[in-house]
Amino acid sequence: MRAVAWARANLFSSWWSTAVTLVLLYVILRGGWAFIDWAFVHAVWTVPPGPNGPNTQVCYAAKGIGACWAVVKEKYRFILFAFYPYAQQWRPAICIALFILLYAMSAMRRFWRKELVLLWIITLAIIGMLMWGGLFGLPYVPQYQWGGLPLTLILATLGLAAAFPLAILVALGRRSTGLPAVRLLCVVYVELIRGVPLISLLFMATTMFPLFMPNGVDIDKVLSAQVAIILFAAAYLAEVVRAGLQALPRGQAEAADALGLSYWRKTGLVILPQALRLVIPPLVNTFIGFFKDTSLVLIVGIFDLLKAGTTAVADPPWQGFGNEIYVLLAVIYFAFCFAMSKYSRGLERELDRARRR
């Protein structure tokens, strides 16, 4: 009964809203059914083995009618880990699990203490050890063989973890009144980085920058791209943080000053806890944006998740089954981004609850 009342009030309150409801309902059902039909009803789940690799005839026959999920089954190892040596792929798999564990623990407020920083350092060290190897009898795997989801997670996690503190410093520098040189430096940094596309920054970092290096100094492509992402993200995050700093009433800083708190104490104990809380939504917005923007590294030839996916369907028997791969990639990206946004909304509510009347 309540559902009926709700529908009457919200969906069928006038002839106009009834018309909109019906049209939308038609579109949703039609589209939804078409997808279900393609993805499940007429889908091909496996293909028989042939003389030269899998026989994909069935899939070609069903093309346009049903999805060929066999391609996912066949290629998921490559999409997730790219050219990481096949026998060693358990290592990046553990790394993915470690990253997810690290995110989950960082998300819980009861772990918000100094030891969390230590946990991050230790976990990242373990991930580095697993990925590179060369220790404890693990064969060495150079960075150019890394790829897929672990690489995307490394670029995004390290990128944002390093960019965030840098962004706070830049935002504080940009607002400092006593040090005009620092302020100018921060303004120039933000405007310069923000003024160019990430793609050009990635190109510069991976191709132009090594030209200026003395001969014999080889700068790794993944590392260069990582630095470019950090610098780019920091410029954007700095502006978000600055917005939070600006939104705080001046009285807060004055009260801290009047109590004799030093600049860093005032900033760390009074200003930042409030300013960052104010900007959680745009902060998470930027985080999500950069998580997805890491896929741009494919243009400098790094095999992140997206590039591994597109490469998988370049394999002759599987050519033309990009849609299935893109659905898989979309699901993976969505899972991470939606978790972030869902968590941030919960966090906002939780932080607000205590202070509300």
Add this chain to the structure above:
Amino acid sequence: MSTTLRQPGSAPDRTQSTPIIVLDKVNKWFGQLHVLRDVSLTVAEKERVVVCGPSGSGKSTMIRCINRLESHQEGRIEVDGTELTDDTRALDQIRREVGMVFQSFNLFPHLTILENCTLAPIWVRKTPKAEAEEQAMGILRRVRIPEQAKKYPGQLSGGQQQRVAIARALCMRPKIMLFDEPTSALDPEMIKEVLDVMIELAESGMTMVCVTHEMGFARQVADRVVFMDRGEIVESGTPVSMFENPQTDRLKLFLSQILRGH
């Protein structure tokens, strides 16, 4: 206005003891605007000074210069024997000894009442946490608000918040307390609870400089009233002589304006 000229009571004349705040020909400009003109004022230890004047007269600016929330451009300001300059170490030293209460309370909304009170003692005075909390509870009892210690500022009324702000400043055990219109942002029924705390503080022998329009408070506790207008000190004296026998037209006009509503 009464014609009988009451003599100041037989209270000890605190204005003659050691000076703790000295302003000597202080000048300040905001851009073109000359907001402090040759302001000279000496406050003795344990003295209670009330500063009044129309809005825009520079009284808030003057009091904010005493702990250098505003910096002056000419003249000298000396607090507790130290001159206020750009030397940040000396400034931190002075701010420890000077508590300030603001018109808009400026409590830290992300911290509980108790945390507001212990923040500076822990981080500036390096008091151990347990000791700082014990002291803070003592002072919260003194401002009659200990039961709110675990709440957040947003859950308190304006009067309660201002009493917490006074407690927060007192937790640093300052030698001097500055009040910048502490009751101006309060609803009328909450003014008394804050003034009562301030009166109690005055009676305990605290050196106080208060910018306020509460003339009843001035009469009751001030050793001296200072009247400012257009950036300068126009007149000063005991509350009785100031209110009952104003010498300048500007003070007469000001008194007639603020007393109309009373």
